[in-house]
Amino acid sequence: MQKKSVSRIVFEIINYCIMFLLTAVCLLPVIHVLALSFSSNTAAAAGLVKLLPVEFTTYSYQYVAGRKEFWNAVLRSLQRVGIGVPLSMLLTILIAYPLSKEADRFRFRTVYVWIFFFTMLFSGGLIPGYILIQNLKMMDSIWALILPIAVSVYNVVLMLNFFRGIPRELEEAAQIDGAGHLQTCFRIYVPCALPSIATISLFTFVGHWNSWFDGLLFSNFSQNYPLASYLQTVVVKRDMALIGAGDL
Structure with a gap:
């Protein structure tokens, strides 16, 4: 030694x-x-x-553990994570794969990149988002908690840069063997990007699990709250009770 x-x-x-x-x-x-x-x-x-x-x-x-509302909130959060994380990862991969190509291979790539980048700087706002969800008849549904944050541009950028680090020769070899873009994406790029996918999946899971404001915003009834929203209401009620007791 x-x-x-x-x-x-x-x-x-x-x-x-x-x-x-x-x-x-x-x-x-x-x-x-x-x-x-x-x-x-x-x-x-x-x-x-x-x-x-x-x-x-x-x-x-x-x-x-003895309150029914708690278990309803847990099931709601599990449902949200079970649907939201796979859907978000699927959309992230399908967006990052074409954007990882060079401009000469994907026409208008730069335009799409700037469109996604614009959404990182500006958003529609809270009230337009609420009106949109209301007009789409998604209030009190699980989709109101999943679809508005299904695509994170930050995660797309991470995945895009990881895809760009994969040797182009692997894609060319797959295309010579007759593979299309979907086959190349899910049989070549995705297996090579498993570390990046695992990291982004963890970020997405934590984001869905800890998100509480959208549950309060898009749910009219407490039985539709996810766990984070339910716990937030419990904490606020406790704080208000303490304030009321202090005023006495």
Whole structure:
């Protein structure tokens, strides 16, 4: 085995210390929230809970698990993720593949790129978006939570750049063997881009799972809320109750 120099040992020690501190910064808030969830209301409101539960109790979990609205919200979020992530990835791949070609192989490629780029800078706005969903009769439907964010231009740009890094010789070999564009895309490009697809799928999953505002905006009834929207309403009601109690 190669003997490490003193400078290398010092570097590794400093590196491990920095990584430990960064890990602690990420984990400590999560541990604190878990400790709060297993602590009594009195201890949590008094600010006595740090990293360990105070007056340990599972009442919060029993209360949430016993409510029908919570499970409806969980099923709604699972439905949203189950449909939204595959649909978003399919559209992202189908858009990024042709845009990854050179301008001499795909006419008006630059025009389409600028159209997509324009949507990154400007949007229709909140009110026009709401009117559009309402006129399309999608209020309180799962599609109101999926279709407006089905295509993320940022994800398209990531996928496009990854596709452009794939050797062109692979595509030419596939075309010589008689493969069309769809076959080339899904049999050559997609397998080569699995790391990029996995990363973008994770981004899309987190975006759908954590999104709460569109659930409140496009749902007239609480039983149609996804989990994030339901939890947001619970938190707001709790805060308003505390404000009301403080006013008394």
